[in-house]
Amino acid sequence: MLPDPLPRPAPIGNDEYHARRAALMQQLPAHSAVLLPGAGLVTRSRDSDHPFRQNSDFHYLTGFPEPDALLLLLPGRDEGESVLFCQDRDPSLEAWTGIRLGAEGAIREHGVDQAFENAERDQCLETLLDGRTSLYLMLGDAESLALAEEVRERLAGRVRRGACPPQRYVDLAPLLNEMRLLKSEGELALMRHAARISALAHRRAMRAARPGLGEYQLQAELEHEFRWHGGSGPAYASIVGGGGNACVLHYIENNKPLREGELVLIDAGAEFELYAGDITRTFPVGGRFSGAQRDLYEVVLTAQERAVAAVRPGVTLVEVHDGVVRDLTAGLIRLGLLEGEVEARIEDESYKRFYLHSTSHWLGLDVHDVGDYRIEGKPRPLEPGMVLTVEPGLYTPTDEDIPEQYRGIGIRIEDDVAVTSEGQEVLTGDVPKRMAEIEALMAKE
Numbered sequence: 001m002l003p004d005p006l007p008r009p010a011p012i013g014n015d016e017y018h019a020r021r022a023a024l025m026q027q028l029p030a031h032s033a034v035l036l037p038g039a040g041l042v043t044r045s046r047d048s049d050h051p052f053r054q055n056s057d058f059h060y061l062t063g064f065p066e067p068d069a070l071l072l073l074l075p076g077r078d079e080g081e082s083v084l085f086c087q088d089r090d091p092s093l094e095a096w097t098g099i100r101l102g103a104e105g106a107i108r109e110h111g112v113d114q115a116f117e118n119a120e121r122d123q124c125l126e127t128l129l130d131g132r133t134s135l136y137l138m139l140g141d142a143e144s145l146a147l148a149e150e151v152r153e154r155l156a157g158r159v160r161r162g163a164c165p166p167q168r169y170v171d172l173a174p175l176l177n178e179m180r181l182l183k184s185e186g187e188l189a190l191m192r193h194a195a196r197i198s199a200l201a202h203r204r205a206m207r208a209a210r211p212g213l214g215e216y217q218l219q220a221e222l223e224h225e226f227r228w229h230g231g232s233g234p235a236y237a238s239i240v241g242g243g244g245n246a247c248v249l250h251y252i253e254n255n256k257p258l259r260e261g262e263l264v265l266i267d268a269g270a271e272f273e274l275y276a277g278d279i280t281r282t283f284p285v286g287g288r289f290s291g292a293q294r295d296l297y298e299v300v301l302t303a304q305e306r307a308v309a310a311v312r313p314g315v316t317l318v319e320v321h322d323g324v325v326r327d328l329t330a331g332l333i334r335l336g337l338l339e340g341e342v343e344a345r346i347e348d349e350s351y352k353r354f355y356l357h358s359t360s361h362w363l364g365l366d367v368h369d370v371g372d373y374r375i376e377g378k379p380r381p382l383e384p385g386m387v388l389t390v391e392p393g394l395y396t397p398t399d400e401d402i403p404e405q406y407r408g409i410g411i412r413i414e415d416d417v418a419v420t421s422e423g424q425e426v427l428t429g430d431v432p433k434r435m436a437e438i439e440a441l442m443a444k445e
Contacts, residue, residue: 002228005228005229005230006196006197008193009189009190012186012187012190012273013186016184017063018111020060021073021081024061024073024176025073025081028075028136029134030075030076031131031132031133031134032075032132032133032134033072033074033075033128033129033134033135033166034072034172035070035072035129035135035136035137035148036057036061036073036137037055037144038059038067038068038070039054039067041068051232052067053232053274054067054274056365057172057176057180058071059274059365060176062084066086066101068086068118069084069086070084070085070121071083071085071112072125072128072129074128079113079114081113083112083116083128084103084107084110085116086100086118087100088118103115103117125147126154126155129165129166130163130165133164133166133167134168134170135168135169136169136170136171137170139169139171139172139173140171140173145169151165151166152165152166153165174372177372178372180370181362181364181370181372181386182383182384183364183387183418184385187275188385188387190272191363191364191387191418192427194231194269194270194273195279195427195428195430196229197225197226197229197230197270197277198226198278198279198431199277199428199429199430199431200229201221201222201225201226201268202266202268202279202281203430203432204225205218205221205222205240206283206432206438206441207442209258209283209285209287209442211259211260211285212257213258214254214256214257214258215240215253215254215257216254218254218266219238219240219254222234222238222240223238223268225270226270226271231270233270233271234269234271235269235270235271236269236276236278238267238268239252239265239266239280240254240265240266240268241264241266242258242263243259244398244408244410245265246263246264246282246395246411247396247410262285263282263284263289265412267412267414269367274365276364276365276366278363278367278414279415279416279428280391280393280413280414281413281414281431281433281438282300282411282412283438283442284438284439287442288439289438289439291405292405292406293409293411294435295406296396296406299327299328299332299335300328300331300393300412301435303323303324303327303392304324304413304414304433306323306324307327307392308390308417308426311382311390311417311419312382312422312423312424313382313384314382316379317358317359317360317379317388319379320359320390321358321360325346326346328351328354328355328392329345329346330342331394332394333345335406336403337354337402337403353397355392356395359391362387362388364387384419384421385418386418387416387417387418387419388416388417390414391413393411393412393413395411396408413433415427415429415433416428
């Protein structure tokens with residue numbers, strides 16, 4: 001019998017989107033504007049498109065779900081400070097692709113002050129941006145720059161008639177990145193749900209695993225669970241690496257058989273309402289860890305649990321990472337994979353042969369979410385509302401100087417952690433990571 005889907009949390013309401021836009025505009029100088037395009041459709045092949053996913057920044061400010069939209073923010077404008085452009089209503093196309101909201105629907109459903117259909121966009125943009133001296137946009141986005149240049153050139157042609165085109169472009173990313181870094185209670189509720197779905201999927205994959213299955217079959221188990229509980233699918237390309245494939249950090253082919261005596265590393269998470277889950281677990285294909293696997297796994301687990309416990313306000317991600325490096329290096333020396341003193345092996349970075357990546361990244365609307373890691377060149381202290389991953393790992397080469405029992409083993413353990421005023425909340429605690437708990441789960445019929 002299939003399980004009941006998890007109850008859905010409340011979506012982000014229009015009041016919160018309105019508050020975000022207002023908070024952004026409060027940071028802007030007089031006579032400025034924000035220009036932010038949404039995402040468009042991407043062709044998969046001929047007349048088939050990839051599933052649509054809204055631009056994260058655009059979604060953060062609007063919640064508007066349709067392609068080819070554009071947001072203008074115009075602080076101080078009497079007729080309305082938020083203006084949305086959207087697809088035209090077109091019954092002949094809507095019969096194929098579904099009902100479009102149109103301008104009236106955008107105002108009614110998403111609470112913007114004004115809306116126009118795209119047929120009116122060019123003419124309206126010229127009028128709306130006339131007199132706005134500073135234009136905030138994503139300077140790294142070619143579409144935004146091209147659109148801004150087009151409007152500015154048209155206004156420049158009317159300067160003698162009193163038009164005033166934007167005088168400068170300012171990068172919008174730093175302002176939005178800072179806002180997105182600190183999650184609201186509504187966002188945290190959605191992220192908890194994405195984490196719960198992701199955890200259920202990992203548990204399902206553990207129960208399904210057995211020698212002879214393909215990596216892709218565990219991927220199918222994961223992604224079934226994502227969709228069953230209301231997720232839009234994976235938040236990123238699912239990684240299912242058996243045996244030595246686990247040592248390839250971004251292995252996504254997922255096309256090899258699972259073998260008795262090997263471990264399988266799964267790095268996968270659900271996307272729910274555009275918010276990402278991100279979990280990694282490593283477990284034995286046959287349900288029991290071997291001696292060498294246990295030795296390596298215990299080193300990673302100890303480092304991971306200590307790192308999670310270290311997350312709290314005021315601590316930096318550099319401090320969390322440094323603790324992981326120390327624990328992993330000590331474990332490698334204890335197992336004979338490195339020699340000498342811990343400090344010396346950290347100093348000469350010989351541990352990097354086995355641990356190639358950082359311990360953490362921000363998590364949110366993007367799996368590698370926005371936000372500076374340093375402020376004025378110094379590591380940024382953690383604050384309540386930040387959400388991050390904690391994901392140490394060890395990846396042993398197959399070189400002849402590596403003891404045979406340790407060759408070609410990849411282990412990573414990753415949880416999603418929210419910073420709270422008291423310390424931390426582990427969002428992904430529903431999936432086991434201690435060896436006895438994993439073996440017990442896999443033993444159940």
